[in-house]
Amino acid sequence: MIPRRDTPERVELVDSLRDRAKFVRTETVRLSRIAGAGHYASTFSAAELLATLYYSAMRIDPAEPHWADRDRFVLSKGHAAIGLYPILADLGYFDPALLDDYTRMGSTLGDHPDMKKIPGCDFSSGSLGHGLSASLGIALAGRMQGRDHRTYCMLGDGELAEGQVWEAAMAAGHHRVGNLVGMVDRNQLCIDGFTDEVMSVEPLTDRFASFGWDVKRIDGHDLDAILDVFSDHGRDPTGAPRMIIADTIKGRGVQRMELSPHWHVGNLVGDDYDDVMAELAGGLQDRVAP
Amino acid sequence: MTDQQDTSEVFRGTSGGDSSLRDQRSTDGTDTRAIPAFVFGEELADLADHDDRITVLTADLAKANRATDFAERHPDRFVNVGIAEKNMITIAAGMAASGMIPFAATFSAFAALLGCEQIRTDCAYPHLPVRVVGHHSGMSMGFYGTSHHSLEDLGILRSIADLTVVCVTDANHLRAVLRKSLDHDGAMYLRLGRGRDPEVYAEVPDIEFGKAIQLREGSDLTILATGSEVRPTLDAAMMLEADGMSVSVWDVHTIKPLDLDAVAAAAGTGTVLTVEEANRTNGLGTAVAEALLEGGFGQTRFLRHGVPDEHVPIGPPAALYAHYQLDAPGIADVARRLCA
Numbered sequence: 134m135i136p137r138r139d140t141p142e143r144v145e146l147v148d149s150l151r152d153r154a155k156f157v158r159t160e161t162v163r164l165s166r167i168a169g170a171g172h173y174a175s176t177f178s179a180a181e182l183l184a185t186l187y188y189s190a191m192r193i194d195p196a197e198p199h200w201a202d203r204d205r206f207v208l209s210k211g212h213a214a215i216g217l218y219p220i221l222a223d224l225g226y227f228d229p230a231l232l233d234d235y236t237r238m239g240s241t242l243g244d245h246p247d248m249k250k251i252p253g254c255d256f257s258s259g260s261l262g263h264g265l266s267a268s269l270g271i272a273l274a275g276r277m278q279g280r281d282h283r284t285y286c287m288l289g290d291g292e293l294a295e296g297q298v299w300e301a302a303m304a305a306g307h308h309r310v311g312n313l314v315g316m317v318d319r320n321q322l323c324i325d326g327f328t329d330e331v332m333s334v335e336p337l338t339d340r341f342a343s344f345g346w347d348v349k350r351i352d353g354h355d356l357d358a359i360l361d362v363f364s365d366h367g368r369d370p371t372g373a374p375r376m377i378i379a380d381t382i383k384g385r386g387v388q389r390m391e392l393s394p395h396w397h398v399g400n401l402v403g404d405d406y407d408d409v410m411a412e413l414a415g416g417l418q419d420r421v422a423p
Numbered sequence: 424m425t426d427q428q429d430t431s432e433v434f435r436g437t438s439g440g441d442s443s444l445r446d447q448r449s450t451d452g453t454d455t456r457a458i459p460a461f462v463f464g465e466e467l468a469d470l471a472d473h474d475d476r477i478t479v480l481t482a483d484l485a486k487a488n489r490a491t492d493f494a495e496r497h498p499d500r501f502v503n504v505g506i507a508e509k510n511m512i513t514i515a516a517g518m519a520a521s522g523m524i525p526f527a528a529t530f531s532a533f534a535a536l537l538g539c540e541q542i543r544t545d546c547a548y549p550h551l552p553v554r555v556v557g558h559h560s561g562m563s564m565g566f567y568g569t570s571h572h573s574l575e576d577l578g579i580l581r582s583i584a585d586l587t588v589v590c591v592t593d594a595n596h597l598r599a600v601l602r603k604s605l606d607h608d609g610a611m612y613l614r615l616g617r618g619r620d621p622e623v624y625a626e627v628p629d630i631e632f633g634k635a636i637q638l639r640e641g642s643d644l645t646i647l648a649t650g651s652e653v654r655p656t657l658d659a660a661m662m663l664e665a666d667g668m669s670v671s672v673w674d675v676h677t678i679k680p681l682d683l684d685a686v687a688a689a690a691g692t693g694t695v696l697t698v699e700e701a702n703r704t705n706g707l708g709t710a711v712a713e714a715l716l717e718g719g720f721g722q723t724r725f726l727r728h729g730v731p732d733e734h735v736p737i738g739p740p741a742a743l744y745a746h747y748q749l750d751a752p753g754i755a756d757v758a759r760r761l762c763a
Contacts, residue, residue, distance in 0.1 A: 247548075256517065257549045259544070260540060266516075267513050270516060270519075275521060278521070304514070
């Protein structure tokens with residue numbers, strides 16, 4: 134159960150999630166250096182969402198990664214896996230030492246996640262546009278099996294240009310798959326620039342609502358808002374599916390990366406690496422417009 | 424079900440009112456064998472009575488593929504996704520990741536070509552027990568045209584790692600394949616005809632994926648056929664026998680993994696012909712050619728018979744089979760020229 138706002142338990146929870154979001158960011162920077170390249174900015178925008186899912190919202194048991202009644206998470210924007218791996222290791226799904234060989238020859242941990250190699254990874258991803266369909270399948274199977282688990286799916290906003298997303302959105306609304314919870318990491322940029330310039334995705338609330346989804350729009354870096362939206366949705370498997378539009382900032386946490394089109398993939402070296410680690414250690418700062 | 428009912432119930436196209444595909448493919452002109460029904464939905468419904476892992480999906484083709492027979496008996500385990508094949512295949516993968524054995528069925532042109540990446544990335548790569556069922560394969564949709572033909576599916580899907588590719592021969596073979604698939608590990612592509620494939624197996628055969636079935640023994644020539652071409656190949660073999668030729672015929676139902684023992688046995692007759700309702704590029708014939716060369720049988724007299732590398736003309740199915748010599752007389756003719 135997620136504690137109510139303004140309780141000591143809630144304050145403690147938010148503090149711990151803030152720390153875990155920072156952990157996601159610093160580990161992303163560390164692992165990227167091992168690989169020589171990394172998806173920093175797409176992971177930073179999702180750090181609060183990932184931390185809240187795994188450390189609070191989801192019903193999971195790291196000792197039983199294949200537990201049939203566990204909640205599932207499908208990272209449809211698979212390129213943010215570098216932020217998921219440290220969480221899975223931290224929770225005990227696998228030995229954190231494996232992170233040290235991230236992407237090296239023979240590692241189980243690639244740039245995109247492989248469900249057959251990584252305990253705790255519920256579905257492989259990497260090809261954008263597939264994840265919502267896979268999540269829908271998992272949710273439908275749960276309904277057929279009489280289970281009450283939820284399936285969470287994180288999409289990128291640039292990914293919404295993929296037609297299959299809307300095939301899945303239409304089918305989830307039509308079949309009223311209420312145990313499905315989607316979220317869009319609305320970090321405003323795809324690879325070539327702002328989505329508003331490359332391919333418009335708005336109005337997202339109206340678009341998903343018109344496909345039969347129960348849509349909530351929140352600040353995706355506000356941990357209280359994330360906790361609230363995860364806790365106000367039931368497990369009725371035949372209700373409307375829930376879509377969370379999480380307004381975020383690509384690169385959030387490192388000023389030089391925030392809303393920059395130059396950091397989709399990057400490689401921090403030398404002083405830059407140390408500077409960014411120091412900046413992240415200070416936690417999220419108020420955003421300074423460039 | 425009587426044969427008469429079969430023809431009226433089964434071959435009615437997508438909407439129930441289309442009789443364009445009813446011109447039963449003629450083989451030797453004196454064919455009195457039973458026309459098998461398209462047993463896909465019925466067989467799966469029977470199996471699902473005892474196996475709660477089975478689920479069936481289709482993309483607005485429940486009538487054409489008879490998934491309706493499943494849906495009527497197991498409505499809670501049937502999902503129609505509308506005309507959205509990519510979505511269907513990935514949904515099936517999600518279901519498989521949660522312990523189900525989904526059969527996702529649509530026209531093979533759309534399953535294999537439109538859904539190719541979903542088959543690779545979401546089914547084969549995660550090694551999930553999804554059964555992608557591509558029906559109305561080859562050029563069996565006749566004058567519906569190239570958009571509805573699936574002559575490239577074998578060539579494309581054969582190059583996907585960890586995918587088992589099976590061509591279904593007739594109704595009883597389909598029953599065997601569906602039953603056997605419940606115990607098969609990993610993803611499968613099941614290539615079906617249009618549900619009126621002439622009978623080869625009078626009873627449900629005992630099959631093993633990756634093991635071809637020898638249907639006739641012979642010493643002059645071996646014909647390795649698959650799917651819809653097995654029946655006309657058998658008929659062609661009888662014609663050739665009348666000419667004094669001794670012809671061995673195998674049903675190579677599994678294209679991948681290929682039965683290398685069957686290829687070696689075929690090479691033993693010195694002359695090998697492959698027959699498939701597919702583009703010759705990279706299908707059964709190419710797989711056999713690879714096996715012959717790499718197996719040390721390079722001296723074998725060999726020909727790949729199938730559809731040449733072109734988009735086929737407009738025409739009813741039977742006319743197209745005749746045009747490409749993929750009916751029994753045509754196959755016999757090709758075999759005679761190979762052995763001449």
